[in-house]
Amino acid sequence: MIGPFEANGSAHTTKKVSVVFVLGGPGSGKGTQCANIVEHFGYTHLSAGDLLRAEIKSGSENGTMIQNMIKEGKIVPSEVTIKLLQRAIEENGNDKFLIDGFPRNEENRAAFEAVTGIEPEFVLFFDCSEEEMERRLLCRNQGREDDNIETIRKRFKVYMESSLPVIEYYNAKGKVKKIDAARPVGEVFEAVKAVFTPPSDKVKAASWSFKWND
């Protein structure tokens, strides 16, 4: 559903946007698959974590607070993250967004809905075991301060306690598309593609392959 969208807390804009939330544990492959979705389906990828890390680098007054929260695997107050997401949506000409790593707790979810009026079209949920996610994070090699075993364990705890309930909330509304994310990247993307391909195109693809084999 597309809702009215408040740009900066004072003025409403009429920008109509379609949003997909991309959720899953740390290291489940959200960023990797978002890059594929952007390439194939024309969405703009907004990673809440990337926006927060850019805010630290920009020398913003919130930088030190954000950096400390990320180091501890804690969730930054919604007000800060939502402002960054709003600005990114406003500044972008596209009307289709993948919002990756957000909402990460009930506060994120409720505040985003209240401030923007945006309801996600659906929630793409990457389901992966902790063991596999830990392996991936320890090999990620992006020089992230939070990809060390101590912070990883804290992030897993926050994910279980605060983020899973948000996924359950959307699941109860029939909005969750769950993907088995423990498989190799290409196989995961095949499952993702099926979610984004409109049913009419799936019929076309099936009849083409039928003719081809005829």
Ligand SMILES: Nc1ncnc2c1ncn2[C@@H]1O[C@H](COP(=O)(O)OP(=O)(O)O)[C@@H](O)[C@H]1O
């Ligand atoms: N399906 C997969 N199988 C193996 N490794 C993966 C897979 N998907 C992503 N990775 C790797 O795991 C790490 C974490 O992936 P990433 O997309 O950054 O996860 P997230 O955004 O959910 O934290 C990266 O190094 C990435 O290259």
Ligand SMILES: Nc1ccn([C@@H]2O[C@H](COP(=O)(O)OP(=O)(O)O)[C@@H](O)[C@H]2O)c(=O)n1
């Ligand atoms: N909505 C969000 C998203 C990320 N974050 C912070 O950013 C960190 C990294 O998030 P991320 O989405 O980039 O990475 P992963 O933990 O998914 O690998 C989180 O552990 C939080 O500290 C947040 O506070 N609020």
